[in-house]
Amino acid sequence: MNPYLVFALAFAASAAAPGPEVAALLGRALSGGMWSSVPLAVGIVSGKLLLMTAAAIGLGALAALPGPFFLLLKILGAVYLFWLGIRRWRNAGRILDPNAGAKSSRVADAGLGLAMTLSNPMAVMFYIALLPTVIDLRGLSMSSYAVLCLIIVGVMSAVALSYGMAAETARKYLTSPAQKAMVDCVAGGIMMGAGVLVAFS
Template sequence: MAEPLEFLSATLAFAVIAISPGPANLAAASVAMATGRARGMRFALGLGLGLFFWGVLAAIGLGAVLQSTGWALTMLKIVGAAYLLWLALQSLRAAARDDATTVARATPRRLFLAGLMLNLSNPKAIFAWMATLSLGLGGGGHDYVPLMLLCGLIGLANYIGWVAFFSTGVMMRAYMRARRWIEVGVGLLLGAAGLSLLRSSANQ
């Protein structure tokens, strides 16, 4: 069985990775400001499910296989980069329009699927899981199950926290006043993340 200190260290490491700004957290903030809390929570649930999928994959050992299979990891990075660049383009196009971004009119189902797809196409998620699960946990694979469940809940709570904060009235009013600049900023940051992932795939 894993030592309590090892378990705590792995959990804290995952929490730090989860709350740090990245494409998923950035998208959660943007969607929350544009659509409000109720719809933003659907997006957060999709992100949480996508993150948990990678956790299950890592816990059963397929994550290590994926990491060691060059062509599969390269393809995943290319798909993830393409999706991030597509999201970046949508944000930049929204900034060029006079009306509010189309994400504000997206259905809850589409927002859930968008969040799910964002984390399913994010290979950085599996690296976070592999780093967490390899932090000296002893015993067999059953040691990973409670850690995976706890970290999955931490990841979901993180997304919910981002949505809850950025869907407040103050943040939504700020978004409406500075919508174009926010959309441009989100687009540029997502584009930079996509290009970085694309460069990583080329060096794989």
């Protein structure tokens, strides 16, 4: 079997499995719509590209040792997710100004996605374990590296789009004030749960 196909299938199975990143994407899409989860997805994809690059050039062992910096990233990410969940829960059913703090929120969400991915030691180990078994890293060319990057971007885009569309569909069908409040509470609960998963992963 083509090694790139093996990598794509293994990465897709890992990326689509429920976990902190998926929970955060789903919670964000439920609370603000599909497009509101894009900055978070960009941060997650950026983190995965950085980890794959580190593993490919032999820095995986260093990255696998989280240290204080990675612990700080994990704590900040968990706290921010939990705060987003509480905020959504407290404002359940209320229509908030979509432009209020939009730019800072996008930057914060992208940073959160990056921090969540970089602070996850299991994500590092995934690349360290998978890459050498499917790709000859000693002869890794720029074209091979570019293909791996395209696989990561493509698969993560499909995952984020799938969860985003599911959340958007739920939002369209649940339009009454009571249903909107319920969706907001579910979104807030998912975000708080993602924060807990990040903290203890």
